[in-house]
Amino acid sequence: MAKRKTPGLNTGAMSDISFLLLTFFLLTSSINTEQGIPRRLPPPKADDQKEVKADINRRNVLNVLVNFRDEISVNGDVIMVSELKDKAKEFFANPTNDPSLPEKQSKSIDGIGDFAVSKGVVSLTNDQGTSYNMYVQVQNELQRAVNELRDETALQYFGKKFSALDSSAQRAVTAAIPMSISEAPPIDYSGSK
Amino acid sequence: MSRFKKAGSKETPELNMGSMSDIIFMFLFFFMVITTMREATLKVRFNPPQATEIQKLEKKSLVANIYVGAPISKNENTLPPGEVSVQLNDQTIKSEELVADVRDFIGTEKESRDAQDRDRLTFSLKVDKDVQMRYVNTIKQELRKNNALKINYAAGKRGN
Numbered sequence: 001m002a003k004r005k006t007p008g009l010n011t012g013a014m015s016d017i018s019f020l021l022l023t024f025f026l027l028t029s030s031i032n033t034e035q036g037i038p039r040r041l042p043p044p045k046a047d048d049q050k051e052v053k054a055d056i057n058r059r060n061v062l063n064v065l066v067n068f069r070d071e072i073s074v075n076g077d078v079i080m081v082s083e084l085k086d087k088a089k090e091f092f093a094n095p096t097n098d099p100s101l102p103e104k105q106s107k108s109i110d111g112i113g114d115f116a117v118s119k120g121v122v123s124l125t126n127d128q129g130t131s132y133n134m135y136v137q138v139q140n141e142l143q144r145a146v147n148e149l150r151d152e153t154a155l156q157y158f159g160k161k162f163s164a165l166d167s168s169a170q171r172a173v174t175a176a177i178p179m180s181i182s183e184a185p186p187i188d189y190s191g192s193k
Numbered sequence: 194m195s196r197f198k199k200a201g202s203k204e205t206p207e208l209n210m211g212s213m214s215d216i217i218f219m220f221l222f223f224f225m226v227i228t229t230m231r232e233a234t235l236k237v238r239f240n241p242p243q244a245t246e247i248q249k250l251e252k253k254s255l256v257a258n259i260y261v262g263a264p265i266s267k268n269e270n271t272l273p274p275g276e277v278s279v280q281l282n283d284q285t286i287k288s289e290e291l292v293a294d295v296r297d298f299i300g301t302e303k304e305s306r307d308a309q310d311r312d313r314l315t316f317s318l319k320v321d322k323d324v325q326m327r328y329v330n331t332i333k334q335e336l337r338k339n340n341a342l343k344i345n346y347a348a349g350k351r352g353n
Contacts, residue, residue: 012210018217025221029228034250036241036317036347041337068325126326132261133242133322135329136346140244147246186330 037139042182060102062091062122066138068129081137088145092118092177111172112157118177125184139181146179153177236269236285237262237278242322243351250345255314257302259295261328262321277324279332291328295335303341312343319347 064084065073072079074087094101102120109115122142126135147162154162154173162173239262250256260280264271269278269285278285279295286294303311316336320329336344 008207008209010210011214015210015214015217018214018221022217022221022224025224025228029224034253034256034317034347035247035350036250036345037244037246038248038250038315038343038345041333041342041344043342044338044340126330128325128327128330130326131322132320132324132326132329135326136242136244136322136348139346140246140348143246186326 037136037143039139056121057103057119059100060119060121062088062120064122064124064138064142066124066126066130066134068127070131070134072134072138081134081141084138084141085145085148088122088142089149091122092120092145092149094118094120107175109172109175111169112153112176115176117175121180121182123182123184126186128186130186142181143179146177149177150174233258233280233283235260235265235280236283237264237280238321239319240321240323241319241347241349244348245351247348247350250315250317252313255306255310256317256345257298257314258317258319259298259332260319261324261332262319263323272328277328279328291331292335295332296339299336299339299341314341315343315345316341317345317347 063073063075067073072081072084074084079087091101094104097104102118104116104118106114107117109117124138124142126138150162150173153176154160154165154169157173158165158169162170165173237260239260261277262280263276264278264285270287271278271285272288272291279291280286281294281298299316302316303314306314318329318332333344336342
């Protein structure tokens with residue numbers, strides 16, 4: 001038998017098929033944008049348990065109120081969103097041990113040693129008519145205050161930013177700067193608008 | 194010069210299409226890797242608020258989405274006063290069934306995961322930024338009652 005050259009295959013249709021697949025996947029999929037501000041809700045209260053007003057010293061609470069006109073008040077003063085971060089930071093850090101700012105309790109934390117942990121709690125109350133955008137902005141500013149404090153603490157004790165630390169050091173810094181936000185049940189001033 | 198000319202009519206040589214499909218396949222795999230399948234068609238307008246302190250969610254398979262926003266078409270169920278719809282899975286829900294439907298949704302989402310993953314299941318609240326907190330509060334209360342404590346407020350990245 002004579003040696004015959006195999007004829008060249010026509011692969012033009014192959015690219016058509018793959019184009020079809022490509023368009024299909026392009027249309028049915030979306031580039032992932034799963035990002036946001038993670039939060040943990042408090043565990044549900046048992047039925048027999050009544051809502052106990054926790055006996056917290058007044059200096060340990062930062063009352064943040066957001067009304068239906070998206071105005072923010074912190075411990076009675078009306079402020080802008082941009083001021084909230086510094087207020088919260090000052091509240092959590094209390095660098096001068098001001099008696100009107102939260103108490104601190106010395107705790108020994110692995111990897112850091114004794115650290116004066118703030119007892120401060122942010123009490124966040126929003127109105128039913130508050131816009132979701134403002135709510136997220138407030139959460140964001142509070143998170144920013146805590147993140148900045150954590151970065152400062154991490155730089156002081158570990159010489160690195162918080163995000164660059166390994167997980168055990170991150171746990172230590174998190175224990176030193178806890179994020180305590182307590183959300184009060186929403187109020188309804190705006191009526192049934 | 195005619196002696197250099199080849200005899201016969203000239204034909205354009207056939208193009209080799211083999212590598213073309215390789216390139217397309219490469220595109221295909223690239224898109225398959227960086228994207229996820231869209232589970233539900235959006236029936237509400239969802240324009241997330243912008244924030245700076247956002248984090249990426251770790252595992253996409255452990256995220257359940259709750260959409261709240263203005264309805265895109267007029268035929269969708271809305272909550273009073275008729276400007277907001279809540280979408281679970283593929284449909285918007287009726288106002289009188291809001292609490293029950295959210296509870297069922299949490300239940301089915303939890304059941305579809307393995308036992309050890311149930312506590313890591315995150316409910317992502319994809320809420321339009323113009324929505325009032327009213328229904329978000331209702332949903333959050335329902336999540337808390339049903340022990341679905343890991344939540345996420347979906348937000349876009351804002352540069353400083």
